[in-house]
Amino acid sequence: MEDGRALFRPGARVGLLGGSFDPPHEGHLHLSCEALKRFGLDGVVWLVSPANPLKAHAPAAMAVRLAAAKDLIDHPRIAVSDIEVELGTCYTAETLAALTGMFPQVAFTWLMGADNLVQFDRWEDWQQILDLVPVGVLARPGLRGAALRSRAARIYAAARLPARDSRALGGMRPPVWCFVNMPMRSVSSSALRQVTAGEEAPDAPVKQGET
Numbered sequence: 001m002e003d004g005r006a007l008f009r010p011g012a013r014v015g016l017l018g019g020s021f022d023p024p025h026e027g028h029l030h031l032s033c034e035a036l037k038r039f040g041l042d043g044v045v046w047l048v049s050p051a052n053p054l055k056a057h058a059p060a061a062m063a064v065r066l067a068a069a070k071d072l073i074d075h076p077r078i079a080v081s082d083i084e085v086e087l088g089t090c091y092t093a094e095t096l097a098a099l100t101g102m103f104p105q106v107a108f109t110w111l112m113g114a115d116n117l118v119q120f121d122r123w124e125d126w127q128q129i130l131d132l133v134p135v136g137v138l139a140r141p142g143l144r145g146a147a148l149r150s151r152a153a154r155i156y157a158a159a160r161l162p163a164r165d166s167r168a169l170g171g172m173r174p175p176v177w178c179f180v181n182m183p184m185r186s187v188s189s190s191a192l193r194q195v196t197a198g199e200e201a202p203d204a205p206v207k208q209g210e211t
């Protein structure tokens with residue numbers, strides 16, 4: 001695995017997968033491998049976010065999430081970065097404005113699962129994101145219909161690239177977005193957190209008479 005910034009080479013097509021990664025899991029890897037193939041990308045960088053502005057709970061410490069992501073990734077074209085900490089940004093529009101300014105020769109694509117397209121119109125300056133970089137959306141179990149009916153999808157219907165042309169996405173001028181189906185993976189960070197919390201919960205006290 002490379003350091004995220006090493007993939008920001010002039011002329012490279014780089015997908016950015018923002019997320020809490022609390023914890024990172026096989027679904028993130030699967031999405032990244034599919035995005036490399038389906039959107040014609042040279043690399044994918046996971047942007048581990050300090051905090052999702054729409055999530056109430058605070059995530060685990062950045063160092064813990066970064067280390068877990070590095071442990072999980074075993075792919076030469078997928079890397080992880082904490083650059084949002086350095087930039088002092090938590091809104092994606094701000095992060096992308098900064099990155100496109102700092103690395104004008106890199107062709108960035110914003111990547112996300114279909115769950116994020118459903119609520120994309122609640123993100124800060126979301127239209128700016130679509131105007132700055134191509135957006136690649138990968139179907140997450142059960143969310144295809146809701147994503148394609150979402151407000152953002154309807155408003156930007158004319159900018160939708162058909163899935164059959166998806167490999168061109170990483171080199172296109174925004175606004176353009178593409179929705180592709182991928183084989184299902186139902187894993188999620190919240191489900192994994194529940195399992196861990198269950199394992200860590202103290203055993204229920206044994207009542208007298210029980211064995």
Ligand SMILES: Nc1ncnc2c1ncn2[C@@H]1O[C@H](COP(=O)(O)OP(=O)(O)OP(=O)(O)O)[C@@H](O)[C@H]1O
Pocket residue numbers: 017018019020021022027028031111112113114115116138139140141185186187188189190191
């Ligand atoms: N199993 C999965 N299949 C496809 N995309 C996924 C999957 N899990 C996460 N993603 C996508 O990866 C990105 C980062 O996700 P995130 O770090 O929030 O993980 P999560 O599993 O969605 O977390 P949580 O369950 O806490 O919401 C998001 O764009 C999300 O849509």
Ligand SMILES: O=C(O)c1ccc[n+]([C@@H]2O[C@H](COP(=O)([O-])O)[C@@H](O)[C@H]2O)c1
Pocket residue numbers: 017018019020021047049051052053054055090091092093116122123124
């Ligand atoms: O910019 C926003 O308003 C915004 C609102 C919700 C989520 N995001 C970003 O979307 C990415 C996915 O977030 P999450 O927590 O669902 O993994 C992550 O990079 C967040 O910073 C961004």
